[in-house]
Amino acid sequence: MRDNTAAHWRHRRAVTGLRPGDRTEPLVGPPRRATARPRRHFTVHLGFEAADPATARELAVAYAEALGLLRPEVALGAAALSPADAWHRAERLFCGAVGPDGERCADVAGHPGFHHAPGPGGLGWGDGD
Incomplete structure (x- = not known):
């Protein structure tokens, strides 16, 4: 029972596969991902001093x-x-509200003006009426 641990069986499988004639496939396999990795987003953090x-x-x-x-x-x-x-x-830092043509508002967050949801007046974009 002492040799019935997971580490024992992993070791036995690894050693068994390394002996000549035990394997038909090569030890080094192809990469697991057939296609290139998708593009990923990253964030940069910049530090600076300010009074408030x-x-x-x-x-x-x-x-x-x-x-x-x-x-x-x-x-x-x-x-x-x-x-x-x-x-x-x-x-x-920026508003980011989606506009009528799919563009995003690039103004500062909390800017004066409005963006309201679709309805009888449609999507508002700008300083209002």
Whole structure:
């Protein structure tokens, strides 16, 4: 019973497969994924100092917009701001509301104006009536 552990059987299967004549297939198999890996999204965290949260928000928006001008592939809609020691308290920097043609609002979060849901007046986009 002592040799009936999982580690014992894994070892026996590995050793048995390494002896000449035990295997018909090669030891090194093909990659498990037949196609290329899908593209993934990543996040960069930039640290900077600011006097207060309002100043930090202004600086963060300026940094994000500047980076968006330099590198168009950067997703500005996903930009967020948080205290350096509390990433779980991140707040969105940009509105991101979906417009009538599928575009997203690139204005600062909490901007004046409105976006309302479909209904009798349709999707509102802009400063209102």
